[in-house]
Each structure stands twice: as C-alpha cells, then as structure tokens.
Amino acid sequence: MSKQAFELLILGSSAATPTANRNPTAQLLNIAERFFLIDCGEGTQMQIRKYKARFQSINHIFISHLHGDHFYGLPGLLASMHLLGRINELVIYGPKELEEIIHLIHKHSDTYLNYPLKFVYTQSTSKQLIYEDEKVEVFSLPLKHRIATTGYLFREKPLPRNIDKYKLEKLNVSFAEIHKLKIGMDAIDNFGNTIKNSDLTMEPPASRSYAFCSDTKFFEELANDIKGVDLLYHESTFLDEKKDRAKQTFHSTAKQAAEMAALSKAKKLILGHFSARYGNLEEFLIEAQSIYPHTELAVEGLVFSI
C-alpha cells in the first residue's frame, strides 16, 4: 500500500508587515488529497497561483486569529473562488467575529457567493476536535497571544493493520474473518482453527501529524497538546536578543521555538513569522539548531513532506 500524501506548502512566512521577499502567513496542507489552507494573509491567492497549488480543491480554511497578517487575504480568495465558478461548500474555522467581518464586506459590496460558505467558530480556552472524516482529524489548540488565538493540530487517523498477503494465501479464511484481522482481532479459518492476529498482520504506517502554532508567546503547557508531533511549525518572530520585545508582544524567539520542539518531542521543527526587521534569516536557524538540530526555515515555496 503506497503512503497517502502528507505535504505542507509554505505560501507566506512574514510577520505583520510583508517585505519585498516575504508574504504574510499562509500554508497549504495536503493530507490524503484533503487541502487545508492554514491562515490567509494578504496576497495568499496570488501565492497559490504562483506555486500552482490547487485553488478550488481547498474546502477548509483554518484562521488562527484576527490580526490582519493572518486573514486579510481571505475576502479576495473567497471572491476569486466564486468568480472562477466554485459551487462546492467551503468551511472556515476561526473566531466568531470573522463571520461578522466577511458578512459586512459582502453586504456593502453587494456580493453573493455561488457556493455555500459555512463558519465553524473556534474558542481559545481548550483543545478541541473541530474537523473529522474517515482519514483525518483536526484539533484547535489554545495559544497565548494578545487576542484570542488558536493553533491547529492535523492528524491522520490510525490506518488499518496490514495483512501479510503471502501468509494469507496459504490459509483458508472467509472475507468476514479477514476484516477482523484488519481491525486487529484474531480470526477463525474455515476449518475452525484460531489464527492469531499477530501471526498474520503487521503494524500499519504510524499516523502522521502536523502542528501549526502561530502566533503565541512561549508557554510550557502547549507541549502537552502537541506531544510527539511529526512536524511542528512554531512562530519565531524574533531572535533571542529581542526576547523582551517578544514577551511584550506575545510572540516567541527562535530559541523558544526550539525549546518547544524539544519539550514536545517533535520530530522536526520549522520556523516562521519572521519580523520584517530581519533581512537574512540564517541567524534564526543557527539559534534554533543549537538547541534543536532538526530545524528548518519556512521559506516560501518550500514543501515539507512527512
């Protein structure tokens, strides 16, 4: 069985003010051909085009909070989806007030979308399951920022156990009993013999997961919500030299992001949401890697596969 896709495309990695080379926050996550857009800063629709991502395949948009660099691209994206003929439902996950903003804009521009737009409100006080289908589940995570903010944890559901086909062919087992094997139970062959599950099946590939944590100050409790995650995106607006500024603005440093990766035992860390004051991002990597070696920068256009 070939592994299903689990790919993250970085569309923007800038903090509040975009620079000549960096757009505000936006990411596109593909898990098994579900396309999840995470945050939608100004210009996201242009970035989606630039990187030739699948525009209309996005059915779910997750907004972390209502600072402009995380959602000012949303009204334009919604309009373009409409103009390009979308009819499929689109679901937006985010703070309740986002719906009020979008509705007011649509009212004053006399806009009617040709597709159903549904809002699912997030709350930032506890971890919550907010999306689920047969293969994937998504949780919102409380973060600590200046306004109500949630991170998101995307996780594959456990896959069925793999049956050893060579061993199975030599046995005489009904379809009903094979299903039992797949879900981890023992089975009985057509002669009445018990077949132990562990003799005939193998562990499925581990469920993969991705945690998006932006914007937030460093706080230890977050590690519990993202324990053992395969890929962790953690904001690092500043370098350690500006840790007072980070504290004051409820942001994190590269060092703190690395500390969170270590604390949560994440398998890989990617840094983003870089302040416009930094031209060269090399220092972010050096600072974080001194604590957590498996660190990369969320450079626009990069794809991280698990």
Added chain:
Amino acid sequence: MSKQAFELLILGSSAATPTANRNPTAQLLNIAERFFLIDCGEGTQMQIRKYKARFQSINHIFISHLHGDHFYGLPGLLASMHLLGRINELVIYGPKELEEIIHLIHKHSDTYLNYPLKFVYTQSTSKQLIYEDEKVEVFSLPLKHRIATTGYLFREKPLPRNIDKYKLEKLNVSFAEIHKLKIGMDAIDNFGNTIKNSDLTMEPPASRSYAFCSDTKFFEELANDIKGVDLLYHESTFLDEKKDRAKQTFHSTAKQAAEMAALSKAKKLILGHFSARYGNLEEFLIEAQSIYPHTELAVEGLVFSI
C-alpha cells in the same frame, strides 16, 4: 520655472480576479509631491514596495467603489503604515460604508492606529470638489456601475502668469504692482505710467489634469465631466467581442474606452482593468487605437508623465 511633477505609476491593472502577472487596481499619482493613491486592491502594499514608491508620503487615498478588487488591500496598507511608524494624518475618500468596514476590522483585531485616520464620504450622483490645496484640486465623478462608484479628476490649479524678467528689470515697478502683473492685472510704474499686462507677462504652463474612470459602463454624459483632460484612464474589462457581457456587468470594452477618449477630447488614453480571461493584451491596444490612436496599456510598473 521648472515644471512640477505630474506622474502616474500603475501598480495594478487586473479586473476582479488577479492573474499571475496582473494585480488588482491601484495607481499612485504624484502631483507636485502630493502622493495620491487611487484604489487599493489586494497586494497594493507589496506593489508599492516592489516599485520603490514612497510608502509614507501617501496622505490621501481615493477609493472608487466597494468591489473587493478596488479596496481589499486597504486594511493591510493601513496596518503597515502604523507598524512602520506613521504619525501623519491619512485621509480616505470613498463610500461611507468603507468606514464601517475598516472600523469593524480594527475593532475585532484590537487595532489602534498611531495616526489620525479621516474619512471623506463620496456620493455618486454629481461631480463634486472633494480635495483642494493651493496647487491641486480633486473632483469625484459619478460613474455607472453595479454599485455606487465614483471616478476621480485630478487637476492642477491655474499657475500664476510668468513675468518677463528682462523687460521687468528695465522698468521701475514696486513689489505690490508686480503682484498685480502676476495675477493678470495691469500695473503702474513708479512714474505713474500704465504697464499693460500683456506687454510684460506670458501665459503660464497649462494646468494639467488626470481622470480615473473605473469601473463603469460607457455613458456619454461622462465626457462633459472630463472634457479636455490630458490623461484619461478608462477601464476596458473586455474586448468588443464581449460587449454584451460588458453591458450586463456594467463594464466597458476597449472600443468604448476609445470612444470616450474621442468624445471628451482627452489628449491621451490608458486602458486597464483587464479581465483575467485575456492573457495577451495586444488586442486591447489594436481595438482602441483604431478609434483613438493615442492609447497605451496600463501595464504594471509603467509611469505616465504629463
């Protein structure tokens, strides 16, 4: 006397959906070091950076109407101006409802600007003087689109008459009498002789003007409001082959834009607001130039000087 600046920089020329190469509507007009931003589609702040225009020198923003491709870049621009340390007042001209939208966004994102933001409401029923200083005046122009829409006419005020310094030096005239000459009156020299204005002064350079007309269907009455304009930007969302679609959506064709240029006796026409369906824009130029030869395309990054 050297001529003062009168320069238009094109920042975006796309219609509703941006393409890989074209951003939505935005233009930056410099008249005598007043920087007027005209419309502000999504991504305008990135375009301003790209073309190294003077970000914080913009003190006046003119919004034509509340379709997203003409103002979705405004919230992000306002935020970046704040974050980059602006303290000078910014005035926004546009429909009343724009203020409601901006205020709601600021409320929910807990945003307080460090500079005064003032709104001047436009109405789309008659031509109206909405801005004036000692050198420049700006009028809003009623356009005919699906929602309330105004164009804008930017005009230098008449310059004072130029005095022939060589002739003046040979005469014996007081400062008070020289002022009379400048404003077109006759003067009297220190010996009581009358000096005819026409003997000593020359016509000043003609007042230059620019008319921005987007979005609108073609309607003849517009020509009266922009008669003799030096530079006319007229939307041409479609080619003539799609004139029914243009009529239906209250837009214009390249042919109609050229007809408006001819009717208003504009000195030069620039076309813009091209539908995303057109990759190559050559056809727009050919169609318009067959009626009105002094036509150019509003290609991003181009500067039109008068």
